[in-house]
Amino acid sequence: MAIPQSAPTVPGRSCDGCTKCCEGWLSADIVFDRRLLPLLPDDGRITDRLVHRMEPGNPCLFVEKDKGCNSYAARPYNPCVQFRCHYLVDKAVPESMKPSKSNVILSVEEIDGEEFIRATEAGKKMEAEHALWVVGLYINNSVNVCFTVDGRFYYLGSPKFIKAISEKYPTQNIL
Ligand code: SF4
Ligand code: SF4
Numbered sequence: 409m410a411i412p413q414s415a416p417t418v419p420g421r422s423c424d425g426c427t428k429c430c431e432g433w434l435s436a437d438i439v440f441d442r443r444l445l446p447l448l449p450d451d452g453r454i455t456d457r458l459v460h461r462m463e464p465g466n467p468c469l470f471v472e473k474d475k476g477c478n479s480y481a482a483r484p485y486n487p488c489v490q491f492r493c494h495y496l497v498d499k500a501v502p503e504s505m506k507p508s509k510s511n512v513i514l515s516v517e518e519i520d521g522e523e524f525i526r527a528t529e530a531g532k533k534m535e536a537e538h539a540l541w542v543v544g545l546y547i548n549n550s551v552n553v554c555f556t557v558d559g560r561f562y563y564l565g566s567p568k569f570i571k572a573i574s575e576k577y578p579t580q581n582i583l
Pocket of ligand 2: 429430438462468469470471472476477478479480483484488
């Protein structure tokens with residue numbers, strides 16, 4: 409069972425120097441609270457001042473890469489305040505897997521009641537040592553995993569997990 413994202417941050421770990429989850433490698437609607445609009449930078453880049461779709465190729469408008477969020481005080485609770493990647497909450501994740509070092513974002517997700525760890529490439533092709541670490545979660549700890557190497561998705565896990573995820577993503581690769 410993976411440690412939930414709501415778990416406390418591992419002492420000594422922080423987002424310092426990392427902005428990977430704001431750079432568009434993960435997808436989310438960034439929805440700002442109307443009451444906080446005066447706190448947003450008014451530089452003309454956002455036409456709908458309330459919603460911004462973050463997705464691959466479309467980073468959040470407020471991310472300063474490798475530095476932080478330039479609308480920090482007005483950032484939405486969900487996902488911005490709430491989200492913590494798996495590196496932050498699981499001390500078993502090695503320091504080398506910090507997203508800013510590994511270019512891999514680890515997150516905990518669920519499909520049909522089956523929990524799994526997703527490893528998302530964040531700016532570079534996943535290196536072999538990082539892919540092997542993810543595979544090791546399944547081999548050593550029977551954790552369901554899903555990961556990307558050079559844009560291709562792979563899954564490893566229990567029969568129930570494989571069934572659920574292959575039905576959702578029928579064209580992907582199952583190891
Ligand atoms: S990817 Fe993880 S360490 Fe990096 S900014 Fe996001 S939550 Fe923090
Ligand atoms: S509003 Fe700030 S914390 Fe939220 S995604 Fe954008 S840069 Fe990241």
